[in-house]
Amino acid sequence: xxxxxxxxxxxxxxxxxxxxxxxxxxxxxxxxxxxxxxxxxxxxxxxxxxxxxxxxxxxxxxxxxxxxxxxxxxxxxxxxxxxxxxxxxxxxxxxxxxxxxxxxxxxxxxxxxxxxxxxxxxxxxxxxxxxxxxxxxxxxxxxxxxxxxxxxxxxxxxxxxxxxxxxxxxxxxxxxxxxxxxxxxxxxxxxxxxxxxxxxxxxxxxxxxxxxxxxxxxxxxxxxxxxxxxxxxxxxxxxxxxxxxxxxxxxxxxxxxxxxxxxxxxxxxxxxxxxxxxxxxxxxxxxxxxxxxxxxxxxxxxxxxxxxxxxxxxxxxxxxxxxxxxxxxxxxxxxxxxxxxxxxxxxxxxxxxxxxxxxxxxxxxxxxxxxxxxxxxxxxxxxxxxxxxxxx
Amino acid sequence: xxxxxxxxxxxxxxxxxxxxxxxxxxxxxxxxxxxxxxxxxxxxxxxxxxxxxxxxxxxxxxxxxxxxxxxxxxxxxxxxxxxxxxxxxxxxxxxxxxxxxxxxxxxxxxxxxxxxxxxxxxxxxxxxxxxxxxxxxxxxxxxxxxxxxxxxxxxxxxxxxxxxxxxxxxxxxxxxxxxxxxxxxxxxxxxxxxxxxxxxxxxxxxxxxxxxxxxxxxxxxxxxxxxxxxxxxxxxxxxxxxxxxxxxxxxxxxxxxxxxxxxxxxxxxxxxxxxxxxxxxxxxxxxxxxxxxxxxxxxxxxxxxxxxxxxxxxxxxxxxxxxxxxxxxxxxxxxxxxxxxxxxxxxxxxxxxxxxxxxxxxxxxxxxxxxxxxxxxxxxxxxxxxxxxxxx
DNA sequence: GAGCCGCACTAATGCGGTTCAGTACGAGGG
DNA sequence: CCCTCGTACTGAACCGCATTAGTGCGGCTC
Numbered sequence: 001x002x003x004x005x006x007x008x009x010x011x012x013x014x015x016x017x018x019x020x021x022x023x024x025x026x027x028x029x030x031x032x033x034x035x036x037x038x039x040x041x042x043x044x045x046x047x048x049x050x051x052x053x054x055x056x057x058x059x060x061x062x063x064x065x066x067x068x069x070x071x072x073x074x075x076x077x078x079x080x081x082x083x084x085x086x087x088x089x090x091x092x093x094x095x096x097x098x099x100x101x102x103x104x105x106x107x108x109x110x111x112x113x114x115x116x117x118x119x120x121x122x123x124x125x126x127x128x129x130x131x132x133x134x135x136x137x138x139x140x141x142x143x144x145x146x147x148x149x150x151x152x153x154x155x156x157x158x159x160x161x162x163x164x165x166x167x168x169x170x171x172x173x174x175x176x177x178x179x180x181x182x183x184x185x186x187x188x189x190x191x192x193x194x195x196x197x198x199x200x201x202x203x204x205x206x207x208x209x210x211x212x213x214x215x216x217x218x219x220x221x222x223x224x225x226x227x228x229x230x231x232x233x234x235x236x237x238x239x240x241x242x243x244x245x246x247x248x249x250x251x252x253x254x255x256x257x258x259x260x261x262x263x264x265x266x267x268x269x270x271x272x273x274x275x276x277x278x279x280x281x282x283x284x285x286x287x288x289x290x291x292x293x294x295x296x297x298x299x300x301x302x303x304x305x306x307x308x309x310x311x312x313x314x315x316x317x318x319x320x321x322x323x324x325x326x327x328x329x330x331x332x333x334x335x336x337x338x339x340x341x342x343x344x345x346x347x348x349x350x351x352x353x354x355x356x357x358x359x360x361x362x363x364x365x366x367x368x369x370x371x372x373x374x375x376x377x378x379x380x381x382x383x384x385x386x387x388x389x390x391x392x
Numbered sequence: 393x394x395x396x397x398x399x400x401x402x403x404x405x406x407x408x409x410x411x412x413x414x415x416x417x418x419x420x421x422x423x424x425x426x427x428x429x430x431x432x433x434x435x436x437x438x439x440x441x442x443x444x445x446x447x448x449x450x451x452x453x454x455x456x457x458x459x460x461x462x463x464x465x466x467x468x469x470x471x472x473x474x475x476x477x478x479x480x481x482x483x484x485x486x487x488x489x490x491x492x493x494x495x496x497x498x499x500x501x502x503x504x505x506x507x508x509x510x511x512x513x514x515x516x517x518x519x520x521x522x523x524x525x526x527x528x529x530x531x532x533x534x535x536x537x538x539x540x541x542x543x544x545x546x547x548x549x550x551x552x553x554x555x556x557x558x559x560x561x562x563x564x565x566x567x568x569x570x571x572x573x574x575x576x577x578x579x580x581x582x583x584x585x586x587x588x589x590x591x592x593x594x595x596x597x598x599x600x601x602x603x604x605x606x607x608x609x610x611x612x613x614x615x616x617x618x619x620x621x622x623x624x625x626x627x628x629x630x631x632x633x634x635x636x637x638x639x640x641x642x643x644x645x646x647x648x649x650x651x652x653x654x655x656x657x658x659x660x661x662x663x664x665x666x667x668x669x670x671x672x673x674x675x676x677x678x679x680x681x682x683x684x685x686x687x688x689x690x691x692x693x694x695x696x697x698x699x700x701x702x703x704x705x706x707x708x709x710x711x712x713x714x715x716x717x718x719x720x721x722x723x724x725x726x727x728x729x730x731x732x733x734x735x736x737x738x739x740x741x742x743x744x745x746x747x748x749x750x751x752x753x754x755x756x757x758x759x760x761x762x763x764x765x766x767x768x769x770x771x772x773x774x775x776x777x778x779x780x781x782x783x784x
Numbered sequence: 785g786a787g788c789c790g791c792a793c794t795a796a797t798g799c800g801g802t803t804c805a806g807t808a809c810g811a812g813g814g
Numbered sequence: 815c816c817c818t819c820g821t822a823c824t825g826a827a828c829c830g831c832a833t834t835a836g837t838g839c840g841g842c843t844c
Contacts (some may be wrong), residue, residue, distance in 0.1 A: 015523055017830055026793045033832060043792060060523035064459035065830035068799045073456065075504075079484075093486065094472075098507040105506070110526060112467075113505035114497070115490040131407055131452035133800095134502060258710040309730040316732045335727065336670040338701040340708050409800055420824045425802060435822060457800035460829050525830095 012289040013242065016057040017389075025053045036061075044122065054266040063110075063233055066134065076361060077135040081122040081142065082115065091333045092140075092350055096163070098140065099267055099354025107362070109136075119144075123152055126281070130156045137361050139163050143247040150210040159371075162214040162359040163353070167245035212370035215356045217377060221346055222255035225328055226381045228344075230263055232388045234298040234326060236264075240285050242302040249274065252302065269296070275306065282306025286313040290325075291329075297389035298326040304335045311385065312338050322387035332381060341384030348378040408449040417445045428489075457501075459525065467502040468753060469527040473514040473534065474507065481713075483696075483725045484742055485533075488555070491746025492531065499754070501528075511536075515544055522548045529753050531555050532603070535639040542602040553604040553753040553762075555745070557639035604762035606749045609769055610640055613738055614647035616772045617692055619719055620736075622655050623781045626690040626718060632677050632702065633662040634694040641666065641694065642724075649693075661688070667698065674698025678705040682717075689781035690718040696727045696737065703731050703777065714779035724773060733776030740770040 008238070018032045025032065027046060034041045035050035042050070067073045078100070080093060097113065104111055112135055116122050126149070129135045138158060140149050143165030153160045189357040229237055239256050241249045260270040275281035282301060286309070289296055301307035307329030312323060319325050321341055329336050330344035353375045360373055394474060394771055396599060410424045415422065420549035426433045426520045427442035434442070470492070489505065496503055504527055508514050510574035518541070521527045521624060530550060532541055535557030545552045621629055631648050635639045645664040652662040663680070667673035678701070682686055699721035702714060711717050713733055721728050745767045 015525065019830080029831080030795080030833080031793060034793090037832080039833090041792065060520055061514040062460070062830050064456045064465065064801090066832080067456035067829080068454070068460050068790080068801085069832045071799080071832095078574070094507065097505070101507055105508075108520075110504050111506065112501065112502050113489070115486065115493055116497075127450075128452055128500075132455040133407065136457050140773070178490040190418050228783060279730045283730070305726055305730065306729070309471060312730045334697055338671045338675070338697065338704045338732075340704040411800080421801085422803075422825080423823060426823090429802080431803090438822080454800050457829090458802080460831090461800080463800045463802095463829080473831065 006123050015062070016054075017062070018059070019058060021050060021053050021059055023055070025050045058300045073133055073136050074108070075112055075135050076104065076358075077112040077114070077126075077129055077138040079122045079125055079138070080115045081117070082241045085116055090166075094330060095350040096141070096354040096357075099351030099356075100358040101354075102351070103355050103358035103362070109362075118149070123148060125349045126152060126156065126158060130158050137365055139357055139361060140260075144245045145247050145250050146245070159361065159364045161214060161357055161364065163214055163357045165215055165251075167212065176312065183257075210370070212360050212364050213372045214353065214360055214375055215372065216248075216348065216353065216375045218251045219255040219258070221330075222252055222380050223259050224378075225264065226256070227327070228380055228382065228386065229264070229298045229300075229326065232298075232326065232386065234292065234389050235265060235267040236296040237298045237300065238270075238289055238296040239300045240282060240289075240302060240306055241274045242270070242274045242277040245257070245272040249302065256300075269294075275302075277303055277306065279309035280307050283313050286310040290314070290317065290319065295325075297324070298328070300328045301329065302330045304329045304331050304333045304343075305370070307343055307345075308335050309341055309345065310311065319384050324390070326386040326389070327378075328386060336383070339385075344383045344386040345381050346366040346378050346383045349376050352376055393728045407454070407455070408451045410451070412449060413442060413445050413451060416449070417442045435510040465525055465528050466500070467504055467527050467528040468496065468531065468635060468750075469504040469506070469521055471517055471520075471530070472505075472507045473509070473511050475509055476508050484723065487742040488533070488634040488746040488749075490534050491743030491748075491755070492529045492750040493746075494743070495747050495750035495754070501754075512542070515540060518544060518548065518550060522550045529553075529757055530750055536637045536765045537642050538637070539639070546602045551604075551753065551756045553606060553756065555749045556608055557605065557607055557643070602762070604752050604756050605764045606745065606752055606767055607764065608640075608740065608745065608767045610643045611647040613722075613770050614644055615651050616770075617722075617738065618648070618651045618655065620772055620774065620778065621690045621692075621718060621720070622657070623683070624690075624718065624778065626781050627657060628661040628686065628688040629690045629692065630662075630681055631692045632674060632694060632698055633664045634669040634682075636666040644694065661686075666763055667694075669695055669698065671697050671701040675701040675705050680710065682706070682711065687717075690778070691714070692720045692721070692722065694722050696721045696723050696735075699735055699737075700727050700731055704737065713777050716782070718778040720772075720778060728775070731777075736775045736778040737773050738770050739773045741768050 018029050018036070021034045022029045025046070026049065027035075027042075030336065031042050031046060033039075033049050035047040036054060040257055063074050078097065080245065097111070100113055112129070114125060116125060126138060129138070136159065138153065138160045140153070140160050140162045141164060143149075143162050150160075213360075221362070226237070237260075239252065241253055243249055253274075256270065256272055257267065260267060274283050275285055282305065285306075286299065289299070290313070299307075299310055301310055307327055311327055314321050314325050321327055327343055329343045329345040333345040336343035336345040356373065364370060403764065410421050410428075414421045414424045417438075419427075419442065420435075423434050423438060424442050424446075425431075428446060448490060455466050470472065470489065489503070493503055504521070506517060508517060518530060521530070528551065530545065530552045532552050532554045535541075535554050542552075590748040595702065605683075618629070629652075631644065633645055634656070636642070645666075648662065648664055649659065654657060665677050667677055673698065674695075677698075678691065681691070682705070691702055693702055699719055703719055706713050706717050706719070713719055719735055721735045721737040724739040728735040728737040748767055756762060
């Protein structure tokens with residue numbers, strides 16, 4: 001049958017097309033298309049027969065053909081703009097991606113994931129994906145205080161959802177009355193049908209961000225951390241923040257200031273310093289702070305890696321934790337549980353956040369308005385790295 | 393021009409097609425296609441003109457259309473089969489992916505990245521991707537000792553490269569003479585042209601694995617670790633391995649046995665135990681080993697997370713490292729540098745490994761034979777966690 | 785019983801590229 | 815001068831699916 005030399009490379013089985021199904025089922029190709037897409041125009045009998053044949057043949061729609069005719073790529077994109085060297089110790093992204101895919105794979109939508117060097121490359125990639133019709137929409141992560149991406153995406157008309165931040169820093173921050181919607185403002189229109197966008201009139205267009213947004217309430221999270229530390233008696237607390245350009249860094253810094261003021265804490269003793277999220281800068285900042293005349297009694301790190309690095313600096317100097325220094329990590333991971341002592345951490349449901357973001361993007365793709373929805377509140381998992389200041 | 397309500401959702405610019413280019417350049421669509429794809433049949437003049445117009449219009453080929461006619465999806469896939477809870481602390485995958493994409497983005501190939509629960513889901517996904525023609529090939533990670541994937545992929549005819557392991561555990565392991573090819577066995581045929589597969593005859597089909605493979609020489613790596621520890625004087629060394637089902641775990645365990653025998657070490661004192669890679673099992677194994685009557689003086693952990701967890705157990709018990717216990721981590725990361733003492737680690741060039749894998753897969757896609765190529769040898773970065781046994 | 789309607793289905797078209805079979809034309813050879 | 819050949823280009827078919835515009839037919843109406 002096959003020549004000996006070919007044995008190792010089996011002739012790939014030909015993938016079935018609707019034509020094959022049509023032939024086997026004895027109907028036209030269009031009937032098959034109707035049957036498989038739940039469209040009217042075929043009898044229950046025929047529909048069932050076609051379905052059965054498709055099943056037998058293991059047919060799956062050719063994604064390219066579907067994209068070409070259906071105007072839908074069947075894929076979404078996520079770009080991570082980080083220099084390779086700072087990649088990967090955080091568990092955040094893989095967890096986020098896993099949550100996103102839980103939602104997408106149920107609808108058979110693929111995720112294009114790409115790591116690039118910087119924001120410019122990310123923007124260039126969006127343009128290319130758009131021009132190539134590679135994706136139907138994108139998830140934007142690491143929103144910045146000055147972010148060119150919402151503008152770009154809006155001008156391209158590429159649906160998007162901003163993950164972890166409000167789209168425009170101040171205007172769309174939690175409204176003055178403290179409420180942020182977590183449910184649709186207007187009933188979502190029937191999916192896929194919106195022939196007359198003018199229908200609901202101007203009243204249906206309240207001030208809304210350029211892009212859909214899912215966000216976490218960093219202010220409340222910071223309040224919880226301060227409650228914990230302040231309650232233990234700490235009065236000198238430093239927040240070792242991440243990259244200053246990121247929107248959530250700015251939010252956390254603002255929150256710290258606000259929450260400190262609410263508790264009557266001196267802003268010279270309760271403040272933030274920024275880093276690049278790396279263990280090196282986290283350790284360096286810790287050293288600098290501990291060298292001060294009146295060092296802080298508690299440190300809040302913006303990620304787990306820096307927290308562990310900080311704990312290690314303390315250990316190296318023989319500073320007892322939590323006896324002389326309390327440590328909190330913003331974001332939990334295995335890291336926080338393997339150190340000695342184990343670190344008190346702010347636990348977030350990151351896969352859940354990913355699911356939320358995916359749902360939101362799908363809603364936008366279905367013609368919904370760009371909404372701003374809020375993720376679950378994180379909780380503080382108190383472990384051994386926090387205690388009253390000055391205790392043994 | 394636009395109704396007020398529409399302002400926020402600008403009408404997306406229409407993406408240009410070759411038809412637009414053809415009109416502007418005053419030639420036929422086919423001429424445009426020839427010009428843009430470096431095919432003969434157009435003059436230098438026309439080619440340049442078409443190129444210029446395409447540039448002006450910001451044209452990019454519609455990936456769906458190209459996939460449909462060209463029989464190339466322009467995308468590769470990578471599936472990570474891990475339960476969500478064990479995800480993410482290791483930096484390995486993001487770094488691997490970043491290396492892969494360095495190569496792919498230069499050729500404008502996208503990467504579909506998906507996280508699934510288990511191997512079955514992974515296989516199902518391969519089938520679907522194949523049937524949908526979503527991807528031109530896949531990168532298979534975490535190869536197992538009993539792995540259904542090479543068979544499946546071969547039967548589907550879906551090009552693939554196995555990352556980090558030899559495809560079939562024994563047969564294709566480093567040849568008895570110790571040599572493994574790192575260059576093509578036969579000159580690669582001119583890309584894209586292989587009309588008569590029967591051409592070279594049976595002689596051109598030496599025993600080769602089912603799939604192309606890139607691998608790291610775990611045996612040599614293990615030898616380096618043992619050189620280091622044995623040289624320091626250690627005689628009781630335990631290797632805390634990862635999941636027993638993974639191919640590289642098996643290889644490392646075998647290597648340890650071989651290398652120990654070569655050095656005349658007692659296999660009761662130099663041995664491996666397996667875990668699930670988690671910090672919890674790493675810590676648990678460490679406790680058990682340290683509880684023994686004659687505990688090991690050195691521990692080699694198969695990943696950084698377990699190593700840190702182990703170090704933490706030692707710290708918790710007041711066991712000085714490296715005074716009473718030396719620790720080596722297989723795989724370096726920020727983790728190994730933030731602990732106190734910093735951990736001696738086996739450093740691999742993971743992005744480089746990713747680049748290698750991507751190149752290999754592209755070679756297969758270009759019609760090359762499935763080869764087995766070897767990544768760069770890792771080196772042991774000696775830090776403070778290893779020293780002579782019994783020293784203070 | 786002619787007209788009409790709705791159902792089940794088929795034929796034809798298009799999505800945006802690639803590719804193959806022609807065609808027009810100028811140069812070169814006998 | 816006719817024929818061939820190569821170059822530069824055009825027209826049309828095709829990839830696999832979705833969709834729209836028919837078509838045939840049985841049943842209902844009046």
